[in-house]
Amino acid sequence: MTKTLIMAVSLVLLTTGAAVRTTAPASAQALPAGQRAAPPVTFHKDVLPLLQKNCQSCHRPGQIGPFSMLTYKDARPWAKAMKQAVITRAMPPWFADPGYGHFNNDRSLKQADIDTIVAWVDQGAPEGDAHAAPPPIAWPEGGWQIAPDVSVDLPPYPVPARGIVEWERVAFPAPFKEDTWVTSVEILPGVPAVVHHMCFGFQKHKETTPYNEYQWMEVPRDENGNMQKVDGTTTGPLNGVVLSRTAGSTEVKRRIGRPEVFDEGTNEFCYLPGLPYEDYRPVHAGVFVPAGSDMIVSLHYTATGLAVTDKSRIGFTVTKTPPAKTFVPQDGAEGDNPPVARKQANASLAIPPYANDFPGPMAEVAFLKDVELVWFRPHAHVRGKTVRYTLVYPDGREETLLYVPRYNFNWQLTYRTSVKIPKGAKMRVQFTYDNSTANKYNPDPGRWVRYGGQSWEEMGTPNMGFLIDRGADVNGVLLER
Ligand code: HEC
Structure with a gap:
């Protein structure tokens, strides 16, 4: 998974409270x-x-x-x-x-x-x-929805009363000394009001990965706030000013370079308002975590006017017996996770000023294996208007599996399903955007909006989750462990 995606999830600005809903209620005639x-x-x-x-x-x-x-x-x-x-x-x-x-x-x-x-x-x-x-x-006790077998306490995080808290990433050793199958995962925010999102993924430990060090990037932008080309790409910072802080310390260090903990994906498991825990037990599946893995956590805190210290926790249920199926999250800008391959000309996204129904570059996700699709988690920013997932079967038949007619940035929902998808099928994912004055979340209808990780930029990420048979050989990667 890549930087782009991390930012997609990280920069979600989940406003709460102030929303005044405008919809054409089906029930108004009741x-x-x-x-x-x-x-x-x-x-x-x-x-x-x-x-x-x-x-x-x-x-x-x-x-x-x-x-x-x-x-x-x-x-x-x-x-x-x-x-x-x-x-x-x-x-x-x-x-x-x-x-x-x-x-x-x-x-x-x-x-x-x-x-x-x-x-x-x-x-x-x-x-x-x-x-x-x-x-x-x-x-459940203690705010948990699952009853975890193992849990990790994140270091206390002081959230200031005011100001912008950048999205950050931090690595910890995973709490598993042996190879482990994780069967459910819950991120329990300490102070839900300040946790805008928290996601993590497992990663093989690297010598260069520092533990307990929060890292974030200073993103170079032009006068309009558009992300500047860095390292020949517009999709995310690869090199730049890295800021870091050790857990428990307030001292911020600054250097030019590449943040070590930004290399891999972190959105395997997420807490977002409205997003419940992940539970693979009902579908006899799990996620394999090799002994000695790291957890790379991405955090986005929000100041709410009251300085608080957040103590979030991450809980797991685990099994020693390998479950029948393996859960595979799919994403990354290039979508290079087996068992799928994603094509999407993200860099070409440019939404004209005042456009009220602008289609973004279509994502095409090719299925290289038989899979069971178990969730959709479409992600765009404040100009996101609609999203449609259309499955094209190998025989050409098309079927819409999810249509969100009023995408709402404030709610990053997961739509759970169960669809058997044959090898050779393709998923087309089309987002549309509303850059007009009719979009009440639009901060600036008069500007061009391009692809980028900040909420005033746009994206259209067709996150999906899959199950595959344990032991399946995916792109030459044998998932039996
Ligand atoms: C997934 C979590 C979730 C569920 C489920 C949920 N709510 Fe809410 N509700 C919220 C949050 C968060 C807010 C405050 C932010 C907002 O209004 O979007 C809210 C706000 C409200 C408000 C205040 C709106 C206002 O005028 O400010 C009402 C009333 C409400 N919910 C009713 C309901 C009812 C009735 C149900 C069940 C039928 C329900 N909610 C289910 C999370 C939820």
């Missing part, structure tokens, strides 16, 4: 509850089960939702906002067009569920009989 002879709708009997299933994963203490929905007392003051959020389908965050594909983590509300919440609010949001409530969900 009958006001008052016009139906429906029985009274109460919190405990009717609404709480929906909140447990679709909302509480984020809306409970310590999670990313701005208020709790565990109890009537918590939720009641937000009743009107809840109605608004569900009829506009701003909540729960889910942007796939239901007309395409099948997603096993689809958390969008059914129309009947929306109608229930609307009816409840329209009836004055009554509490009802507490005995009618379902038992509370036993959310």
Whole structure:
């Protein structure tokens, strides 16, 4: 994987809170509850089960939702906002067009569920009989979603009250002394409000990899903020001013060169708001981590007005018995991970001023092996408008597997699926961009926008995750270990 991708994930500017949703709600025509002879709708009997299933994963203490929905007392003051959020389908965050594909983590509300919440609010949001409530969900201890067998505590990270915190990378030894199959992974942010993203990947240890040293780049830019050509490429810094800081120290060192920990991909596993843990146990898969591997972590913190110290943790479940399948993330600007090859003329991306529906360079991902596609995680920046994944079978038949009609930069969602893809098939991935004034996230409609890692630049990265049979020979790389 390459620098480009790292930046793609690193520079995500996940704004929260201020978003005012504008959508054409499918449910706007739903009958006001008052016009139906429906029985009274109460919190405990009717609404709480929906909140447990679709909302509480984020809306409970310590999670990313701005208020709790565990109890009537918590939720009641937000009743009107809840109605608004569900009829506009701003909540729960889910942007796939239901007309395409099948997603096993689809958390969008059914129309009947929306109608229930609307009816409840329209009836004055009554509490009802507490005995009618379902038992509370036993959310995992300590904020974890998985019960990890092994966990790593990242060094405490002081996040200032104000200013821009650059995206950084840091290496640690992985916590496995022996060859290990990892079957689930969770990144648990210490202070979710300041963790905009955190991703990591495993890497074979190199002599040159420093541990516990945060490294980041000073990116040369022109007066418009466009990334300058460095080392003959526009897609990312290869050489430049490297800034670094040892964990626990505030002293920043500066040198010209190449950051050691920028060489390999780090987005195998990510925490992003709305992105749950990775769990391969239900699909009998795992990720092989050779003894003595390193973890390269990429971090993007955000100042929120309050200085805090983040203590994030990374947890794993592991097995000694090799699972039947191996998980393979696919990405990198060149997409050179087996078992796929990606072609995409990223450097040619140039979105004209005020263009409101501009197609970016199409990505074409060729499948060199039979694979099972298990997730999509499309990534663009604030001008991202739509994305479509179309599978072209070897016989030429085409099928749209995911269409996101309103891509939202604030939510880096993973769409989980299960699609068997034969060798010889191709995935075409088309992003479109809105550089017009109609895009409320657009910081500057009057400028040309080119490919780059900053949020005011653009990208269109068709991240996907695959399973392949353990033991499969991929591009001459035997995955049996
Ligand atoms: C994946 C996490 C997640 C889920 C699931 C989720 N929310 Fe949210 N919700 C958030 C976050 C984060 C915010 C604050 C940022 C924003 O508004 O985008 C928010 C904001 C809200 C707001 C406040 C909007 C405003 O006016 O500022 C409401 C109301 C809300 N959610 C209702 C719901 C309801 C109802 C559900 C379930 C049907 C739900 N949410 C599911 C994460 C989530």
